Each structure stands twice: as structure tokens, then as C-alpha cells.
Amino acid sequence: RVMTVTSADEFYSIMGVLTREMLEFTDTNNLIKTIVNMGPLHGVTDLREKHRYNITPWARRLSDDEDTDTEEEEKLAVAAAVFGVQHKLKKGYKK
Numbered sequence: 001r002v003m004t005v006t007s008a009d010e011f012y013s014i015m016g017v018l019t020r021e022m023l024e025f026t027d028t029n030n031l032i033k034t035i036v037n038m039g040p041l042h043g044v045t046d047l048r049e050k051h052r053y054n055i056t057p058w059a060r061r062l063s064d065d066e067d068t069d070t071e072e073e074e075k076l077a078v079a080a081a082v083f084g085v086q087h088k089l090k091k092g093y094k095k
Contacts, residue, residue, distance in 0.1 A: 001014050001018070002014055002015065002018070002047075005051070007051065008051045008052065008055045011047075011051045
């Protein structure tokens with residue numbers, strides 16, 4: 001289904017549907033551990049680039065100077081959380 005899409009909207013919509021379907025039939029903790037242990041998925045970058053051209057970015061606010069620090073902090077927090085979850089899952093899975 002994913003290979004037949006023609007836009008970024010369709011791609012992410014199909015991925016959402018596929019994800020929901022997978023989660024209905026499997027143990028979610030085991031699924032996440034397996035995905036983390038698989039490492040980089042080859043071909044995902046090419047697929048992402050193929051559909052990224054058709055994404056229209058959200059309009060910037062007129063005055064976003066005050067939000068710059070907050071946005072940077074949010075990005076750092078998300079990155080730290082993702083790294084922490086991956087590290088804990090890998091550590092816990094090896095036991």
C-alpha cells in the first residue's frame with residue numbers, strides 16, 4: 001500500500017493506518033524493542049525524500065522572536081527523550 005501513494009499526505013495517512021493495524025495484532029512493547037534493535041532501515045531515506053517535495057510548510061508567525069528559545073528547548077527535550085527511550089529499551093532488551 002505504501003508504494004502506491006502519490007503525495008506526502010497519502011504516505012503519512014497510510015503509515016498511520018498501517019501502524020494502527022500493527023498495534024492491534026501485537027504486543028506494543030515487544031514491537032518497539034524489535035524496531036529499535038533493527039537499527040537503521042535502508043530505503044526509508046529515499047522514500048522520505050521522494051515524498052518530502054510535496055509538503056507545504058506551515059506559515060511562520062509574524063513575531064516569533066520570543067519563541068526561539070522555547071522552540072530550541074523543546075527540540076532538545078524531544079531529542080533527549082528519544083535517545084533516553086532508545087537507550088533504556090536496548091539496555092532492558094539485552095537482559
